[in-house]
Amino acid sequence: MKFDGLSDAKTESGLLAIAQNSSGGTGLLDAPEAASHEVNAAAAYLAELHSEASRRAVRSRLNVIARWFGFPDAVCCPWGKLRYAHAVAFVHEFSDKRGLSATSVNAYLSALKGVAETAWRLRQLDLETYSEIKAVKQLRVHREPRGRALSLEESGKLLAAADEEERPSAVRDQAVIALLLGCGLRRAEATTLRMEHLNMAEGSLRVLGKGNKERTVFLTPAVSARIHAWLAVRGPSPGWLFGRYTKDGKLILDSPLDPASIGRIVAKALNESGIEHITTHDLRRTFATRLLSKNVDIVAVKNLMGHANVTTTAKYDRRTADALKEAVNQLDL
Structure with a gap:
């Protein structure tokens, strides 16, 4: 499968171009039929989570990411084609253009890194690619603590x-x-x-x-x-x-x-x-x-x-x- 836009994404302008062309989905990945025999990394990652509440939250975030990539949901997305460029572009799109809070963007990025690690364990990503994705920095955020203690x-x-x-x-x-x-x-x-x-x-x-x-x-x-x-x-x-x-x-x-x-x-x-x-x-x-x-x-x-x-x-x-x-x-x- 060919990963569209990868060569253009080697520069900062290329990364931003990926994000700027992402109305309703990036089209970054070809259709996943060639990888249909592989275990889906998102499905495997979700299966590793012990809490149903955690699975529900992470599944929702991965579905949003997959739709941004141009796929119906997380289990239809060939995560083995994920690259550093796309992780950076996603962060840029959702923080700068869509205005999500830093906390929310970091939660999406955490889910993305989790599925990337699973893809690496499934040998769908090489170690260098996974390490590059893992190195994408979270957004800095400081918020007053939520909630309170009762008297x-x-x-x-x-x-x-x-x-x-x-x-x-x-x-x-x-x-x-x-x-x-x-x-x-x-x-x-x-x-x-x-x-x-x-x-x-x-x-x-x-x-x-x-x-x-x-x-x-x-x-x-x-x-x-x-x-x-x-x-x-x-x-x-x-x-x-x-x-x-x-x-x-x-x-x-x-x-x-x-x-x-x-x-x-x-x-x-x-x-x-x-x-x-x-x-x-x-x-x-x-x-x-x-x-x-x-x-x-x-x-x-x-x-x-x-x-x-x-x-x-x-x-x-x-x-x-x-x-x-x-x-x-x-x-x-």
Whole structure:
């Protein structure tokens, strides 16, 4: 297959010409019929991702890139013909001409590099070409951190709001919110919990996180009390820790909650509590911030949150300026 425009793309003007001629697709690649016998690099890359949410997000980005190349979607694109010139042209087109934020462009570029690595592993790209694509620099970006940490008063109101209803599902909802606040769980992690993961005698819980990584979190007395209350309603039957309720109030333990349901539980409590707007992930930020405020070692916080490195954990720190000022005032000269 011939890769159109490659010789012209050896200069900066050639790179920009590729981007400028990309209305509705670049036509950079010939039709993929000659490579139909090959494993599609995008399909293989997506199969390597453990999280369905990650697969969905990356698939969407790769489809956008493939359409820009002139193909219907990612699995129709012959990624083995990708070159450094096209990665640079894509960044230029979507940042300078289409005005996407640097964060969004970097997310697309990350997906592009991921599929390029898979194409190299499948021997569809040589090492030199892959290295050139990998070397394309991300756009520099600095943004104020998103989200916030709740005050103790706010988290108290949130839990109280979930406790106001007398329905059994309200007991479940309060236990869910307590786990998010007191153990720093991601909402997707709360949906994977099963009875066998819970050890009430030790006050611990096994959690399956991103990348299929398992970790142990520990229940505070306040969290344990709400889990005990839920177990009194739920019963000791094996299955999912948090099941679904039908419209007629029947608890189904072989059908777990999904992440969207966890979000709705938090949103409902938020509306009834009257506190300032938060997201479900803000409960996780609150967990990290409170531990760091108590001078817990950041490596311990990283492990409790299931992060791969402390750099990610540091991004969850939402201590106020007053707290930082208080920390500085403890210094001696």
